[in-house]
Amino acid sequence: MNVALIVLGHLFTFVAAIAGLLLGLSFTTVEHQRFPFLRKLEGKRVSLLFTTVLSLAVVLVVNITKDVPPAFETAQGPKGEAFQKATASGFDRELEDAAAELKAKAKRFFDAAEADFKPGSYEDAAKSYQKSIDLLPTMSAYLNAGISWYYISNYPKAEQAYLAGLQLARKKGDEAFEGNFLGGIGLVYQDQGKLEAALQSHQESLEIDRKIGNPLGEANALGNIGIVYCQQGKLEAALQSHQQSLEIDRKIGNSLGEAQTLGNIGIVYRNQGKLEAALQSYRESLEIDRKIGNPLGEAAALCNIGVVYEKQGKLDDALRSMQQAREIFKRIGARIQLQIAERNIKRITEQLQSSQKR
Structure with missing residues (x-):
């Protein structure tokens, strides 16, 4: 032939x-x-x-x-009988076909997860990411699964996904993914109160981001380190870390990160008792969030401004700011933040009623 x-x-x-x-x-x-x-x-x-x-x-x-190459070859048995034996090339072709089918199925689950992730169906997204992983483990699916589990506070599963992804990233030598996984692990530890472990993960992430020249990752890592320092009561160290993050955000034009960092700086100032400085940071954050169309950040800034007004005894201003935040949280469907805003409104309202009775 x-x-x-x-x-x-x-x-x-x-x-x-x-x-x-x-x-x-x-x-x-x-x-x-x-x-x-x-x-x-x-x-x-x-x-x-x-x-x-x-x-x-x-x-x-x-x-x-x-x-x-042929899929079969003639072989002779020990008794002299002839039969058709599969070749290695035929096996390779089957592997290619199977791999193509496997990749297609894994991608379908990943795409389904992405569709669920965007509207906030994080649990469904996490399950679809996991199905993609079960078929074909990828760093992308591990990372997004970890984020999805984290968003619904399922910390054990988030940590499991991040750690598995971290192992894969290190095996592949992909430092960009490694830094992201370390940052995710740090956030999980942070929310669980494991502050020293969180700090170590964020610092490792920061080291990698600086090594590979990833300023956005560097700014995020510095911000997370600043939050941990603030939780530990190390306010000067927290302020220094946030200011470094802010400098990078402004340099690379990361407006969303800039607004978030200004909010974090405001928290540090508030904890230091520097209420006017805190108010200024929150107002700058609010202005940016409104400019870029970030309603969640806008409402968070309004909440923080309301807290400062409350501490200053400006209860009418505090109530008005909290009510504005509540309306935004309600409009965008941020249920957890809405509950916090309503509790704050209830507390401030009670203070106003008490002061009016005197």
Whole structure:
């Protein structure tokens, strides 16, 4: 079979060469007289072109066909019997087909997870990411699964996904993913009150981001470190870390990060008792969030402003700010934040009523 294909390939290669040569040449009157068959080629350029293209196509098909290794080979058993045995090349082709099918299924689950993630169906998203992982473990699915579990406060599953992803990232030598996984693990530890472990993860993430030149990751890591320091009561260290983060955010034009960092700086100032400085930071954060159209950040800033007003004894201003935040939280469906705002409104309202009775 292969011999016949080789002969056929050579034949059509010769035909293509001759037809192409005749197509590209022009002949004189003398040559036409000397070689009568050339006169028959006059006006046949379209036919020659078709013959050339067709011959080349046949050669291509033949070459492809003859290069496909056989799926079976004849083998002889110990008793002299002959049978067809599968070849390694046939096995390789099956692996390629199976891998293509596996990748397609894994991608379908990943795409389904992405569709659930966007509207905030995080549990459904996490489960679909996990199905993608079960078929074909990828760093992307591990990272997004961890984020999804984290968003619904399922810290054990979030940590499990992040750690598995971290192991895979280190195995592949992908430092960008490694830094992201370390940051996620730090957030999980942070929310569980494991502050020293959280700080270590964030610092490792920061080191990687600086090494690979990832300023956005560096700013995020510095911000997370600042939050941990604040939770530990190390307010000066927290302020320094947040200010470094703010400098990077402004340098790279990360407005969302800038607004968040200004809010974090306001928290540090508030804990230091510097209420006017805190109020200024919150107002700057609010202005940016409104400018970029970030309602969640806008409402958070309004809440923080209300807390400062409450501490200053400006209860009417505090109530008004909290009510504005509540309306935004209600509009965007931020249930947890809405509950916090309503508790704050209730507390401030009670204080106002108490002061009016005096």
